[in-house]
Amino acid sequence: MTDPILRRVLAIVSRVAGPGRTPPDAGPETGLGEQGYWLDSVDMLEVVIACEHEFGVVLTDPADLTGKSLTSVRTLAELIERKLA
Amino acid sequence: MRDALPRDRPEQYGAAAWVLILSLDMLPWPWGERLLALTFVLKACVQVSCLRQALRWAGAQSLSGARRWRLAMALLAHHGRALARSAIVGLRSPEAWRPYVKIRGEEHLRSARGGAILLGFHVGMPGSDIALRVAGQHVRWLGGNRVSRGWSRPAWRPLVDGDDELEIDAGPLGGGVLRRACRVLLAGEHVYLTADGGVGREAFRVPLPGGPLVVRAGWLALRTHTQAPVLPVLSHREGPTHVVTIHPPLPADLVSCEMILGRLFEDYTRRFPEQCYTLAFPPPGGTTALAA
Numbered sequence: 001m002t003d004p005i006l007r008r009v010l011a012i013v014s015r016v017a018g019p020g021r022t023p024p025d026a027g028p029e030t031g032l033g034e035q036g037y038w039l040d041s042v043d044m045l046e047v048v049i050a051c052e053h054e055f056g057v058v059l060t061d062p063a064d065l066t067g068k069s070l071t072s073v074r075t076l077a078e079l080i081e082r083k084l085a
Numbered sequence: 086m087r088d089a090l091p092r093d094r095p096e097q098y099g100a101a102a103w104v105l106i107l108s109l110d111m112l113p114w115p116w117g118e119r120l121l122a123l124t125f126v127l128k129a130c131v132q133v134s135c136l137r138q139a140l141r142w143a144g145a146q147s148l149s150g151a152r153r154w155r156l157a158m159a160l161l162a163h164h165g166r167a168l169a170r171s172a173i174v175g176l177r178s179p180e181a182w183r184p185y186v187k188i189r190g191e192e193h194l195r196s197a198r199g200g201a202i203l204l205g206f207h208v209g210m211p212g213s214d215i216a217l218r219v220a221g222q223h224v225r226w227l228g229g230n231r232v233s234r235g236w237s238r239p240a241w242r243p244l245v246d247g248d249d250e251l252e253i254d255a256g257p258l259g260g261g262v263l264r265r266a267c268r269v270l271l272a273g274e275h276v277y278l279t280a281d282g283g284v285g286r287e288a289f290r291v292p293l294p295g296g297p298l299v300v301r302a303g304w305l306a307l308r309t310h311t312q313a314p315v316l317p318v319l320s321h322r323e324g325p326t327h328v329v330t331i332h333p334p335l336p337a338d339l340v341s342c343e344m345i346l347g348r349l350f351e352d353y354t355r356r357f358p359e360q361c362y363t364l365a366f367p368p369p370g371g372t373t374a375l376a377a
Contacts, residue, residue: 041253044260045267049310060268064295072328078278080115 005055005084009077012050016043028074036072044070051076057083087312098172106172115325117167125165128156135161135366142365144360145295159166159359166322167362171211178240179219186216187323190331193316194222198268198347202315202330204276204304205361208353209320210327214277215319217329218244225301227251227266227278251276253284253303261305270311277318280304281363289339291347296364305339315342317349321357 006028012020017037019057023030032044039047048059057080059065069079105124111119129136139157150157169175169353176182194201195293203224206215212225226249251269253262266276280300288302314334321328332349336341354361 039257039260040258041257041263041284042286042302044257045263045306045310046260047257047269048260048264060265061260062261062265065258065264067258070257070261 005081006025006074006077008054009051009080010011010073011056013037013047013073013076016046016050026073027075029072029076031072032070047076052079055080055084091345102168106169106174109169110172110174112175114177114181116139117174118169119170122162125161125168127320129161131192135203142295142361143291143358146306146354147294156358160362160365162232163322163336163359167211170327173212173238174272175239176353177238179244180240182216183219185202185326186219186327187219187328188217188222188331189328190316190333191222193260193331193333194275197275197314197316197334199273200311200313201334202270202304202307202313203275203321204335205277205279205318206281206317207279209299209357209360210322211328213318213320213329215244216327217277218249220329222239222275224275225249225266225269227253227262227276228283258355259303260293263303264309266307267310269306273363276313278307291343291350293350293354293364295354295361296367297315298346299367300343300346302359317346319349321360326348 010026010028014026014033014037017039021038023036026037032039032047035044048065051057052059059079064079065084069075094100095109098106105121106117109120111117112120129139136157139160140153142160143153143156143241147155174316181293203217210216214224215222229252251266253338257361266278270276280302281298285301285303288300288305290297292297304315309315316334319330319332321330335345356365
């Protein structure tokens with residue numbers, strides 16, 4: 001995992017979630033849904049679009065956006081890293 | 086057969102409802118729908134809470150005495166018909182249904198440049214996206230998991246092909262499907278979704294007699310990212326005919342959207358109060374819990 005990707009994904013997720021929903025100890029393992037950032041589907045759409053713009057990747061393949069890849073900040077960053085490879 | 090039932094039963098149907106649906110499905114259409122309508126009226130005589138709720142809704146429509154009771158009974162009967170239709174009880178093929186599908190306002194869809202968001206609601210008859218497909222419109226469907234016996238029939242499969250269905254989950258996973266829906270719209274295809282489902286962030290409420298219409302935000306997010314026009318779609322039943330009405334596109338600002346949807350629904354509840362089953366019986370678990 002390239003740290004800059006992780007940091008940038010973390011920044012995007014925190015920006016979309018806003019200070020009210022960003023846990024004080026937010027990090028790579030923080031969940032995107034319940035018990036984490038509490039993102040809903042509309043938030044996640046914002047995150048996906050922001051990541052596409054930030055990294056110049058396309059994330060529309062159903063195989064990309066699965067429960068596994070959208071579990072935490074780290075799994076989303078890993079997906080982007082795979083797309084960039 | 087008895088062993089196969091629980092395995093095949095879609096999770097949104099209770100066991101008793103599913104057995105009833107399978108039995109009624111053997112009858113020629115629309116007898117199954119009629120009998121399920123009657124069953125819902127009779128059930129309300131036993132489950133008095135349903136009857137009270139229907140009467141409360143009817144009372145909120147400024148009716149009293151016998152007219153209030155008539156509306157409550159019609160509402161309960163319509164709920165039964167809607168459940169039957171959601172499972173396509175007795176309808177063997179799209180061709181058999183085609184003469185009973187009428188689309189109004191198709192010119193609004195034709196005049197849309199590129200893909201349009203067709204914004205449906207849980208009033209009238211379910212399956213308006215299927216009705217649009219039966220009428221020859223190519224519409225992609227975006228929504229929660231839907232499984233029914235009728236749609237698994239080979240004759241219905243071309244209309245509910247997996248490629249045309251954008252199945253959305255609650256929570257962050259749904260964002261991935263919304264992204265795919267954006268791509269579909271930008272590619273010039275039409276996407277049908279309901280605004281008043283049980284899943285998703287609330288955008289606003291339209292106050293109505295008897296209870297508000299809760300409008301979710303997914304369609305607004307799709308519009309923001311695609312600039313696709315949003316066409317409200319309402320359906321109602323005229324005898325055996327499923328009428329789908331496509332309305333002109335909503336304006337860009339949210340306040341005007343609220344106002345226009347408010348007017349549409351005031352008119353709808355005045356004309357078809359007996360077909361507003363989800364307004365009268367808002368399901369606690371969302372619209373997917375409707376049939377349970």
